[in-house]
Amino acid sequence: MRQLIVTAILLSTTPVLAFDAITYKGTLGRSDILVELTDPAEGGMRGRYSYMRVGGDIPLHNLDGIDSIELAEEAPCSEETCILDADGAVTEPPIGGLWLLNFSADGSQLSGTWAPADKPGKTLYVALTEIGRRTLPKGSVLSPMGLANSAFSQIYGDGEPFTAATASYDFAKMDVALTEGPVQTLDGSSFRFVGDPRSVFAFPRIVALADGSSPEAANRALAERHATINLAAFSCLNTAYSGFSYSGHGISMDGGSLGDFDGENIALGYLSPTVLGWTESGSTWCGGAHPNNHFNSFVIDVRTGKQLALGKVLKDWVATRKIGDYDAVVDQAAALEAPEQYVWAAGQSLIDYVLDNYAPGDAGFAEECGIEELITTNLGLRFASDDKVVFTLEGLPHVIHACTEDLLTVSLSDIPDLLAPTASDYFPSLLE
Template sequence: MTLAIVQGAGSGIAEGIAISMQATPYDYLRVARPLEQGEEVVVASNLAWRLVRDARTRFWYPRLTRHPDARILAIANALLEQRHWTMSLQALACKAAVYKSLDPEAGSLGYFDHEQIKLSYLSTTLMSVTESGSPSCGGAHPNNHFDPFTLDLLHGGYLDFSRLIKGYSHGSEVREYSPQLVRFIRKAVTSRREPRDDDDCTDMLPDFMALMFEAPGKLGFVVSRIGHARSVCLGRGVSLSFGKLKSILKPEATRYLFPLDR
């Protein structure tokens, strides 16, 4: 997954390096601090989450508070914490830029305080979160983005959608879709009940596409990772209930989409 990057000010952390006392002690000490705690949202007796935030950067980010597997809970929260910390460092870098930049946005939080972080789906097996907004700390234009990611709460780590969906594969940056999957997506788009309009962006699927789960039980095929000129299309797409996905699902998908009580 790509992380949102503030134009003109980055986190200062090389890609692939975890923020820790061992690897990045200065940055770790800047962000490893007590957080404001939002109200716990209880999904089930063994599943819950809450929003937390650094009072300095002012945007909320989710954490799991309950899960039937303590190991999975710890793995998920470590990934969420890293993403939260990275964004906080970017915001703080823009704040500190006031000492070396004449850009009018230097000294601000780079609009990270307007970032929208949404938990769109949570079960004992899947957690989908979306980072979206328009951070900027100088440069030609803001980083308009809509970046969903899904955590695998069965195995730990980020979800590999190829476990669930036929004809889906991806490397570190490139995603590939079989002709059958492309036809399925395009048929889903043309079968929507909503009328198409002049600003319809679904023609950009699946070339600029991300997958995300949505409550109460849907898979969204949405526009993501697109250039600034078409950023109005970010987040647009089509969502299908789990029941309408049968023709593209692998057998293992049942464990994720229809989990038994754990």
């Protein structure tokens, strides 16, 4: 009977107007865990939890306890335990554990027991303390998947800063000891790569800048980007569960996978007291029609930790539209002050410059890929040592991603006609 009740709950998709999701930190037995639950004022708590040593989430579903909080914890799917219907939905999700919790007198703590579903006489003690909460966006669904989706939409879609206030549960999940690589130097500044042992791939942090200024703002931005990639990796682990859209396709049956995020390649290419640039490349996939084959460049203003508006360096790098608004006329001056709110691309003078100066190393490859046409649609850039700009191809989808290549490298000082008046604010060598 309990299996039937839980199945009905798993299919519940109740949208909310405005409710809080509450984050708790504590222990289950000897293991450190994080738990996010919907506000009990909504009536019936739903949620997700994570072992800090793992990073992925496990769905929790309300069992309508009368005098206490009763939750059912899902078990990972396997071919035997999760049978899919004709639409690819799990018909009877397996239950791995049962929670029985009670609030403290002041409501800030939860305590109780966890028991395996197949051995209810064996229990572990649960102790949780509230550490934060967030208001769910309007239209969020009260379910484990709804909680995860709402956090992703706030961080990725809405562009909110990744902080304890905006994403208390996911932010707290990043509080683990990082591995540290050796200190390296680049043009007088120093950095090292650090790694989250759960997701493996390494990401840079600045150790010292050449002029002795503080790298705090830039390191904060690097940590935020590192964390958002971690969350994407952990979301692949989540797909082992019916409550997180298990489909049986492409995911191992032993608890999901990291979706090859553990093979993500991060390379730091430029570091000065004013500009930081790095690339992210790889092929990640945890469901869907195609893997995410990608090679992307990122450039930030070291002094602010914000995305650098490349139009302040190259005058014909322009905003083509505002994110989320396809019809608005773009105010280029406004876009330069809030570059993260816009989609950017090379203007015609930059495209013409690269077309005029591109010399293919392999004429056959260039012709087969249609490199000249791709330059007009997918021209990207990044910066390299000695204040050079590297023109490259970026954002090529699916199979054509194999045509990604660097096209042309040139010193900024050699292209004065292409530079914006503010270029020297970021590359002081241009004043020499």
